[in-house]
Amino acid sequence: MFTKFIWLIIVKFDRSNSKPKWNMNPFFQKVIVDTVLRNKKKLEPAKTRYTPYEIAKAYHEFKISLVDLLRDILFISLGILSASFGLKGFLIPNNFIDGGATGIALLISQLTVANLAVMLIVINIPFLLLGLGVIGRNFTIKAAIAIAGLALASTLLEFKPVTDDKLLVAVFGGFFLGAGIGLTIRGGAVIDGTEVLALFLSRRLGTTVGDIITIINVIIFGVATYFLSIDIALYAIITYLAASKTVDFIIEGIEEYTGVTIISSHSEEIKDMIINKLGRGVTVYKGRGGYGKKGYIDERNILYTVVTRLEISKLNSEIHRIDGNAFVVMTTIKDIKGGMIKKRRLKD
Numbered sequence: 001m002f003t004k005f006i007w008l009i010i011v012k013f014d015r016s017n018s019k020p021k022w023n024m025n026p027f028f029q030k031v032i033v034d035t036v037l038r039n040k041k042k043l044e045p046a047k048t049r050y051t052p053y054e055i056a057k058a059y060h061e062f063k064i065s066l067v068d069l070l071r072d073i074l075f076i077s078l079g080i081l082s083a084s085f086g087l088k089g090f091l092i093p094n095n096f097i098d099g100g101a102t103g104i105a106l107l108i109s110q111l112t113v114a115n116l117a118v119m120l121i122v123i124n125i126p127f128l129l130l131g132l133g134v135i136g137r138n139f140t141i142k143a144a145i146a147i148a149g150l151a152l153a154s155t156l157l158e159f160k161p162v163t164d165d166k167l168l169v170a171v172f173g174g175f176f177l178g179a180g181i182g183l184t185i186r187g188g189a190v191i192d193g194t195e196v197l198a199l200f201l202s203r204r205l206g207t208t209v210g211d212i213i214t215i216i217n218v219i220i221f222g223v224a225t226y227f228l229s230i231d232i233a234l235y236a237i238i239t240y241l242a243a244s245k246t247v248d249f250i251i252e253g254i255e256e257y258t259g260v261t262i263i264s265s266h267s268e269e270i271k272d273m274i275i276n277k278l279g280r281g282v283t284v285y286k287g288r289g290g291y292g293k294k295g296y297i298d299e300r301n302i303l304y305t306v307v308t309r310l311e312i313s314k315l316n317s318e319i320h321r322i323d324g325n326a327f328v329v330m331t332t333i334k335d336i337k338g339g340m341i342k343k344r345r346l347k348d
Contacts, residue, residue: 083181084180096170100217181247
């Protein structure tokens with residue numbers, strides 16, 4: 001229904017000819033040309049007129065981009081709501097903390113008079129600046145909006161404390177906070193910047209992302225043991241475990257690195273997109289198709305690439321924009337060594 005509604009807005013029905021046809025609304029045609037076709041002016045800088053096929057293809061890309069944007073907004077909004085509920089409904093009323101940047105902000109706000117919302121933003125600023133070089137500009141912008149949204153929600157939204165049972169607080173506080181983190185990752189952003197730091201350090205030190213995150217959290221829990229109490233630190237570990245498992249569940253088990261196999265009749269376009277637009281390496285296999293809906297298929301190229309879980313959303317969108325019928329298989333990878341993924345950041 002939503003797609004049909006957008007279509008009715010963008011096009012108009014023309015009965016002036018004997019054969020009725022659909023013409024695109026001039027205003028929206030200009031929008032689509034400016035936002036899609038003229039972004040390719042590096043290839044054709046002097047081109048000002050486009051064929052109906054180019055306009056139709058641009059509309060298809062524009063529609064996909066719009067749907068992806070609305071989906072990301074929905075995921076990020078739900079993530080902010082879930083995380084703020086976990087904080088205000090469970091952790092903050094019981095003086096609990098978590099791991100990562102959120103845990104640091106909670107710890108500082110308990111030890112000082114600092115405002116939690118302000119600390120959430122201040123602590124994540126270095127991670128956002130780091131993400132600008134490690135992941136890319138679009139990711140950093142969305143992450144900044146998500147973190148600011150969480151800080152605003154933690155100030156404006158009021159949730160009554162759900163329970164004062166410490167075990168329930170640790171488990172369900174971690175669950176809702178983890179759900180918030182997972183949903184924002186599904187939306188192509190983060191609300192906790194320590195994962196960006198872990199990704200950066202893993203590339204520099206040759207360790208796994210999981211190892212770096214564990215070290216960071218051990219330090220946080222050690223500080224909590226010294227300044228607060230060992231009970232709070234132990235419950236914080238439960239909170240962290242509940243949150244991390246929920247994150248894995250929300251993003252369908254995607255680990256730090258994901259191997260992606262792509263089978264498509266547009267393999268050359270997808271390969272060029274992975275190399276030139278995403279800045280990632282790709283391996284091309286020669287394969288033969290079996291007998292499917294389109295009958296026997298002769299030799300075709302099979303693409304294989306490796307990306308981080310923060311890049312899955314963008315890769316899926318780009319593949320769908322090129323070939324909505326592409327067959328994509330994703331497998332979890334514990335860690336990798338060498339290759340372009342640890343040498344080049346994700347391009348915008």
